[in-house]
Amino acid sequence: MSESQKPAQTGIKVIVVGTGFAGLTAAIECQRKGHDVLVLEKFPELKLLGDIISFGPNSSRLFRRWPGVAEQLEPLSMRADSITLKSWKGETLFTQYWEGETEEFGIRYDGHRGEFHEVVYNHAKDIGVKIRLGARVEDYFEDDEKAGVVLDSGERITADVVVAAEGVRSKGRKMVLGFEDKPKASGYAVYRSWFSAEEIAKDPDTRFFTEGGDQHVAWLGPDVHFIAACMKKGGDFSWVCTHKDEADIEESWQLEAPLEDARKVLEGWDPVVQKILDKTPSPLIDWKLVYRDPLPTWISKGRRIALIGDAAHPFLPTSIQGASQAMEDGVTIAVCLRECGGGGGVREAVTAFEALRYERVKSAQKTGEQTRDIWHKADFDAAKKNPESMRLRREAWLLGFDAEAYAEDNYARTVDVLRRTGLQDTAEARRLHVPESTVGYLEYKDESANANGHGSDISAAAHAVEGTVIS
Secondary structure, three states: OOHHHOOOOOOOEEEEEOOOHHHHHHHHHHHHOOOEEEEEEOOOOOOOOOOEEEEOHHHHHHHHHOOOHHHHHHHHOOOOOEEEEEEOOOOEEEEEEOHHHHHHHOOOEEEEHHHHHHHHHHHHHHOOOEEEEOOOEEEEEEOOOOEEEEEOOOOEEEEOEEEEOOOOOOOHHHHHHOOOOOOEEEEEEEEEEEEEOHHHHHOOOOHHHHOOOOEEEEEEEOOEEEEEEEEOOOOEEEEEEEEEOOOOOOOOOEEEEOHHHHHHHOOOOOHHHHHHHHOOOOOEEEEEEEEOOOOOOOEOOOOOEEEOHHHOOOOOHHHOOHHHHHHHHHHHHHHHHHHOOOHHHHHHHHHHHHHHHHHHHHHHHHHHHHHHHHHHOOOHHHHHHOHHHHOOOOOHHHHOOOHHHHHHHHHHHHHHHHHHHOOOOOHHHHHOOOOOOOOOOHHHOOHHHHHOOHHHOOOHHHHOOOOEOOO
């Protein structure tokens, strides 16, 4: 970032803990908005880890505002024009096309988490974000004038505000809650794999994945779903399988599992699924889906420490919104800190951040539960009669949202309420930002809401009604 491009400096010092997408977004946006930001990451080096990750149009608009980032993500992204939904036996139920959604809401990016992360991490460094690797945070603290962290070396680092973005086991949660809570098993886990599509392309029964552009197919069964995708013009292949799991997650929620474990879960499924498994390298990633009781607040009592992303609100993968909502958190807190007018307004800004985000996130989280239940508890005979019932719900309140613009437009009225109620009472300020849908997807509103017409205000593009049934 050249001197001429640098924004006016606010003088606000920000510590961001964690270099996931929540932390990096917060850091990049804080840098763009003139704050003095330092990022702390416990790992001594960053590696290309993970598999497929999705960023909806509501978050991809941020990538497009960061010079050069969207251009780097594009060749790494899956560009399937649809997703085909099948029963576990292989019967095609519905093909849902994305053209209408792209026209209405904008482009989205789906690809390898590690590759995307490398692009965003390098952008943060390129624009001057200070990042310290190998800096493990052991504790958080705050007083009336400052907040800070204690590293495992004993070093204390202070700032005006600390943003805890180090995931579901964030030690910032104890500071916010006043006690140490532990993650719970959700009852589900995901087998995950990413590998070269070379062998997929050789088999006549799976070759369709590598021909005619990127492909995306989901098989749905009783309390299980299996989603496979081919991307990079037939170069890479990825699949995930969500299934019931009651394993203990006390120490770790990401383990390795032999391929045979997935074979047992998918025994008797479509022969195409079996062939995909035949070509899959072992071991798999066995990712336990962690559940946290919804937090009553994401911010500390002193209003100088904020939880964002998974540290505040883990999402089920079926929401397809975890990464996007994390990015929305990051840009929102950066806007609030800019709008507050300097260090003296930090506590007000942190409180406004939570008020702006809390109700939207709560409703977005419900969408993951709803999609999981649609797929895992499907009546396939009924689905054949009404195949569109199986579609992914894609609604404007969720995907057409611009978190940066919303925070800019609504910060002042949120603060007006907080100045009247006091910073410890956020209920009224939160109510200002209850989204159009309060219970996840709009069509899940109660019958009285639907009778009033509020539950049917969903565009044709969002519903992807162009989806065709292939018999």
